[in-house]
Amino acid sequence: MPKLGMEPIRRSALVEATISEIGERGTLDVTVSQIAKRAGMSSGLAHHYFGSKEQMFAAAMRHILTLYGAEVRGALAMAKSPRERIEAIIRASFGVAQFRPEMVSAWLNFYVQAQKSEDARRLLHIYQRRVRSNLHHAFRQIAGEEALTLTRGLAAMIDGLYIRQALRADLMSPGAAVDVLMHYLDTSLAKSTPR
């Protein structure tokens, strides 16, 4: 009998190696061999488990989004007010797990790939829409008719801060990013709420 149950182990190793390799090099131009080597196996085996490079990429993207989704869900579970729900999303977006340069870089690359790949785009939209919907819902309860504008503004600011990280320029700690967002939240809600 061969070693049993290697499949989940191998798949997982490949997914992580894919993210690391893409993140480190800062591009989707990585070869299957590079990824396989980093995951400690031959390129043939990588194909055995994933069928194609494209499917490996898809699995890696799904993994990143799943992690993010879990982080958001976890944070939302503890929020007790609309305001706390918004803050939960902000904090989840900049949690240590998400804000690692390598992770951010891989994310950005998949983000760009979504322009070209229908699959990637669909996947991305599902998560974006979910977060956006949460934000909008919360804002509607506390910001009235300005909800849409605030949702758009906050979401854009999150993306902007997040993505800038990938450039490794203007380096900001997660905390600093959260501060910027909180400041936006404070001032915009202060105006909405009559003094």
Place this chain on the structure above:
Amino acid sequence: MPKLGMEPIRRSALVEATISEIGERGTLDVTVSQIAKRAGMSSGLAHHYFGSKEQMFAAAMRHILTLYGAEVRGALAMAKSPRERIEAIIRASFGVAQFRPEMVSAWLNFYVQAQKSEDARRLLHIYQRRVRSNLHHAFRQIAGEEALTLTRGLAAMIDGLYIRQALRADLMSPGAAVDVLMHYLDTSLAKSTPR
């Protein structure tokens, strides 16, 4: 008989073809032949003028940044107050020339490439720093110690709104994007500097 002055014409045609091709396909994975064909010449000639694909990309990126820089400079020239200077930058960022999907898409792709290419990164930073510095300077005059936070927030929001355009999702007109930014500006300055 050599046609005199062909060089600038050819180079310009190639730069524009590069941007169009990348923008249309949504990826840097375009071939020199595709670009050359779109520019109405052979791939050999493209190499003759640019030496390498990488240099063609660099020229295209420089072109985009130059256009943007000119737009910003033009807008700044007419601004008469710090607040107007900030608004000028916002409007320049979402002027029709910059906000064309094809342009945005090409920009995003170069943005990502900056992670990998030292040259691209340097180029990008020069322009980013210039704009950032303008913003910061203006905010310092009207927002005091919150200037840094506001600069970061506004810059991030610009990037976020801009880049989202590339995904062709959550489509927003330039006007809507400017509205979101203006709203941010209003609320955050209202708090700092009661009118």
Place this chain on the structure above:
Amino acid sequence: MPKLGMEPIRRSALVEATISEIGERGTLDVTVSQIAKRAGMSSGLAHHYFGSKEQMFAAAMRHILTLYGAEVRGALAMAKSPRERIEAIIRASFGVAQFRPEMVSAWLNFYVQAQKSEDARRLLHIYQRRVRSNLHHAFRQIAGEEALTLTRGLAAMIDGLYIRQALRADLMSPGAAVDVLMHYLDTSLAKSTPR
């Protein structure tokens, strides 16, 4: 505990799966895995029993030829005259067992492989020579000096009718093929030996 006597069962299953797979796909471009799967086992086991793909093919070819040889031998055993011996070979060649599309297709593929593989060629020749010799012997008794020509003609016609079956074009029933051959036999012998 090892099941005793599995070897012949496994080998036989693989040989039949090889023929079916090749016959169905119409090409020798089948993988060991496909064959093993059809035979209900892993590819590793197929190698365990045959050592290599080539040897599996050889066994399959040998199997086809053995079946054909048995069919011919059985038919010859009942023949009582030269003419009947020739007819026996004709009928054996187009017996239901031999004329199945799948079988014909596999045969044709091995036929072609004989150009490349010394082993396959040798195997094929042994059987061809045997049949040819039987035909020639019979013809010599009833067609005199035209025996060689008739042998060649009849053998070629058998091959031609047989092989055309593989193309699944100009479909002819076994009976129709036999009719054509019998007609040839009738006319050519009528001339040689007026009844």
Place this chain on the structure above:
Amino acid sequence: MPKLGMEPIRRSALVEATISEIGERGTLDVTVSQIAKRAGMSSGLAHHYFGSKEQMFAAAMRHILTLYGAEVRGALAMAKSPRERIEAIIRASFGVAQFRPEMVSAWLNFYVQAQKSEDARRLLHIYQRRVRSNLHHAFRQIAGEEALTLTRGLAAMIDGLYIRQALRADLMSPGAAVDVLMHYLDTSLAKSTPR
């Protein structure tokens, strides 16, 4: 300016190299590199001109069939009676150009490929039907109701003699093959024509 008009030269060289390579090795398992090398160029160039291996094979097959078709047409043009038309087809099939071992072997391999490839099958059928129809037409004029049987028999015999050549066994000169066929023609028509 580059060397002009290389395309037809290169394509032709590749088609001939394809036939030679397949014919010599006796199998379609030849690599593009082998073919390109034999044709005196790089594999990249072969792809440049044909796009894919499959299309190279198709061109080679078409070439063989075109040559054969031309040979048949030429021979038919000079025939003055039904009998002569039949003989023309026989002679064309075994003309020196067609009967070269290498040519025969390549033909056989394409013949087999027609089982798998729809394109190859279609191509082959077009030529087969044309020849078959010529034969049938001629036989109807001189053999009455036995025309179909004779057409089938003769066509099968041609195929059988031709294909056997590929095995390089039972080697027969073109002349000998023609003799066998002529003998069939003589005897079968002698019977049809009342003595």
Place this chain on the structure above:
DNA sequence: AATGAATGAGCCTTCATTCAT
């Protein structure tokens, strides 16, 4: 006996780049 894991060689194909004309 039997399996799934694992490797690595080899093939098709693409493409930046160079070159002869």
Place this chain on the structure above:
DNA sequence: AATGAATGAAGGCTCATTCAT
């Protein structure tokens, strides 16, 4: 100046074969 010819390196993918269990 300009072109199409030409190369060759590199990558994705397949698959026969081997191996540990």
